[in-house]
Amino acid sequence: MSGTEEMTGASRYVAPRPPRDIPHLLVPEKRKISHWNDPNELRVNNWIEPWDFASPLDVGVINIPLSKTSILPNGAYAAPNALRDAWAIFTTFTPDFDVDMSSLRVRDVGDVAVPIIDLVQGLQNVQESVSALMAQPEAFFPMIIGGDHAITAPAVRAYCAAHPDQQVGLIHFDAHNDVRVMDHGPTNGTPIRGVLESDVRVSGRNLVQVGIHGFMNASYYKRWVEGQGGTIYTARTIRQQGIESVIAETLEICGRGTDAIYVTVDIDVLELGYAPGTAAATPDGLDPVDLLEALFILGQDPRVQAIDFVELDPTRDVAEITTRTFGSAVLTFLAGLFLRLHQGWRGYDPAPITD
Ligand SMILES: [Mn+2]
Numbered sequence: 001m002s003g004t005e006e007m008t009g010a011s012r013y014v015a016p017r018p019p020r021d022i023p024h025l026l027v028p029e030k031r032k033i034s035h036w037n038d039p040n041e042l043r044v045n046n047w048i049e050p051w052d053f054a055s056p057l058d059v060g061v062i063n064i065p066l067s068k069t070s071i072l073p074n075g076a077y078a079a080p081n082a083l084r085d086a087w088a089i090f091t092t093f094t095p096d097f098d099v100d101m102s103s104l105r106v107r108d109v110g111d112v113a114v115p116i117i118d119l120v121q122g123l124q125n126v127q128e129s130v131s132a133l134m135a136q137p138e139a140f141f142p143m144i145i146g147g148d149h150a151i152t153a154p155a156v157r158a159y160c161a162a163h164p165d166q167q168v169g170l171i172h173f174d175a176h177n178d179v180r181v182m183d184h185g186p187t188n189g190t191p192i193r194g195v196l197e198s199d200v201r202v203s204g205r206n207l208v209q210v211g212i213h214g215f216m217n218a219s220y221y222k223r224w225v226e227g228q229g230g231t232i233y234t235a236r237t238i239r240q241q242g243i244e245s246v247i248a249e250t251l252e253i254c255g256r257g258t259d260a261i262y263v264t265v266d267i268d269v270l271e272l273g274y275a276p277g278t279a280a281a282t283p284d285g286l287d288p289v290d291l292l293e294a295l296f297i298l299g300q301d302p303r304v305q306a307i308d309f310v311e312l313d314p315t316r317d318v319a320e321i322t323t324r325t326f327g328s329a330v331l332t333f334l335a336g337l338f339l340r341l342h343q344g345w346r347g348y349d350p351a352p353i354t355d
Pocket residue numbers: 149174175176178188266311
């Protein structure tokens with residue numbers, strides 16, 4: 001018997017696939033459940049169930065565990081599973097924003113599979129898979145979890161392919177401009193150039209970069225972004241001007257003449273002390289609470305039609321600081337989205353309980 005014939009025996013492993021034929025999609029690699037769950041609260045890990053591809057859903061979480069496309073060593077491939085574990089400490093209620101989103105149907109749709117060696121093919125897989133998911137008849141809100149930032153270019157192209165009639169604005173939270181030249185191919189340093197140089201309906205005039213850090217970028221790339229018509233708000237500008245004002249201006253710029261807005265959140269936009277688990281950040285970044293305020297506003301805005309969160313590297317995190325901050329950011333966006341989908345209903349009966 002040859003080796004090949006042995007491999008076709010009964011013990012051959014086949015990665016589990018979802019019931020629909022969606023290119024490159026595998027079922028969620030893990031799900032953590034908590035047997036301890038107070039009966040009056042809902043743990044986020046018990047709330048976000050794997051999607052069965054049959055029941056209705058509001059939000060589909062699309063996981064892309066790819067970080068070999070990073071310029072620097074990067075363990076962001078581990079972010080989806082780290083987040084699935086970390087959800088156990090979170091609940092569905094935020095008194096800060098006064099929303100209980102336990103009735104929001106958020107489902108984990110699975111993991112996009114990519115080849116081990118061919119990264120250009122891997123990014124093509126991302127585009128094909130995300131495009132198919134965005135075209136599902138349920139029309140759920142797509143929330144993408146990276147992965148490094150290279151996944152954003154194919155994800156935005158996928159959005160545009162699924163909505164060919166739409167002109168799309170782009171809000172980009174990041175320490176970096178991410179418009180490097182492609183001398184080394186598409187990486188996590190090139191996604192915004194990758195979008196603007198694609199044949200998609202995204203104009204630089206509708207690009208806003210929010211939270212760019214000092215001494216992490218080149219004057220050349222600032223000039224390139226501005227040459228495309230883009231707008232940059234540095235982290236210092238946000239500290240001086242205030243995040244609400246900056247986001248109001250950002251929405252005006254991104255919404256000008258567009259039909260939809262795609263938001264991409266690179267967690268390295270935060271100051272390093274709050275996000276040590278990422279490849280390249282500095283301490284002069286955004287305060288996490290400013291990011292949360294921004295995401296709460298964007299979640300509520302009906303123009304925002306897709307979002308990704310990238311560059312969480314759990315392998316270099318400290319005491320889960322970055323994973324938890326990343327989790328808070330995801331949940332705060334969803335709280336805003338909950339208000340949008342329920343016309344302002346807060347999701348619970350506010351009457352005091354006296355018995
Ligand atoms: Mn980035």
